[in-house]
Amino acid sequence: MLENILAILILVGAFFTLVGSIGLIKLPDFYMRLHGPTKATTMGVGSILIASAIYFSQKESGVSAHEVLITLFLFITAPISAHLMAKAALHIQTHQSEQTQKK
Amino acid sequence: MKSSEPRKFIQLLPHPVLTMVLWIIWLLLNNTLAPGHIVLGFILAVIIPLLTTSFWPEKIILSNPWVIFKFFWVVIWDILIANMVVAKLILGPSRRLKPGFVLIDLEIQHPLGISILANTISLTPGTVSCDVSPDRKQLKVHALHLENEMDTIHEIKQRYETPLIKVFQSC
Numbered sequence: 328m329l330e331n332i333l334a335i336l337i338l339v340g341a342f343f344t345l346v347g348s349i350g351l352i353k354l355p356d357f358y359m360r361l362h363g364p365t366k367a368t369t370m371g372v373g374s375i376l377i378a379s380a381i382y383f384s385q386k387e388s389g390v391s392a393h394e395v396l397i398t399l400f401l402f403i404t405a406p407i408s409a410h411l412m413a414k415a416a417l418h419i420q421t422h423q424s425e426q427t428q429k430k
Numbered sequence: 431m432k433s434s435e436p437r438k439f440i441q442l443l444p445h446p447v448l449t450m451v452l453w454i455i456w457l458l459l460n461n462t463l464a465p466g467h468i469v470l471g472f473i474l475a476v477i478i479p480l481l482t483t484s485f486w487p488e489k490i491i492l493s494n495p496w497v498i499f500k501f502f503w504v505v506i507w508d509i510l511i512a513n514m515v516v517a518k519l520i521l522g523p524s525r526r527l528k529p530g531f532v533l534i535d536l537e538i539q540h541p542l543g544i545s546i547l548a549n550t551i552s553l554t555p556g557t558v559s560c561d562v563s564p565d566r567k568q569l570k571v572h573a574l575h576l577e578n579e580m581d582t583i584h585e586i587k588q589r590y591e592t593p594l595i596k597v598f599q600s601c
Contacts, residue, residue: 343513350520358558358572359529362516366555370513396458406552406559413560413572424529 336378344371356424357416368405444483449475494596501593508554516555519575530576534569540598550590
């Protein structure tokens with residue numbers, strides 16, 4: 328039962344990480360590609376870390392809470408790097424896809 | 431409140447929230463609840479804010495813990511939902527996507543509030559915050575798929591900005 332839950336969590340995590348990477352190749356312009364990595368960190372890494380926390384809490388008969396910290400640091404650093412890249416891209420006026428609604 | 435005892439206490443703990451966070455992080459890093467680590471962590475959590483007071487010019491008071499709690503779960507829920515939506519958008523034909531920039535007028539003024547808002551916007555898939563205007567009045571957000579500009583702005587303002595204003599209004 329527990330193994331099934333863990334397997335599902337890891338598969339979900341792997342799936343969303345994969346989707347993030349596909350987005351990185353597939354999307355047409357820089358700003359849209361920026362959305363890929365932010366996805367992979369939130370959902371993909373999130374569910375893999377939950378799976379890890381459950382597994383090690385089970386195995387070592389003690390709560391394993393390292394993973395909370397990894398999540399915390401990722402959730403703080405990922406948006407900042409995305410923000411900095413977006414800001415730099417705006418500054419040098421990177422090419423935007425034609426579909427972009429200008430503002 | 432005006433007696434000398436609480437004032438000494440405040441001087442010793444200039445940033446109670448930071449102290450709590452550091453203490454918890456120390457215990458998590460060591461992955462233990464051993465008494466020794468609780469004491470050591472507490473000592474560090476008192477000393478580090480004292481040494482770094484100059485990095486924290488404004489006082490951070492977390493009023494409304496209930497609002498913070500609710501905000502946290504709203505964000506987690508939105509991340510879950512938005513991930514599905516964005517996964518569908520990415521895997522679908524990219525020619526149909528309508529990306530665009532949105533300008534959000536900020537009502538929140540506290541710097542930490544603005545950075546948390548920008549962080550939240552970047553974390554919820556589908557939107558990445560790109561730039562803050564120099565006067566901290568506007569936030570430029572890039573959306574992967576923009577159906578209706580007004581709806582997006584309204585949603586961000588209502589779901590994320592309103593609770594953050596409540597949390598940081600007392601600072």
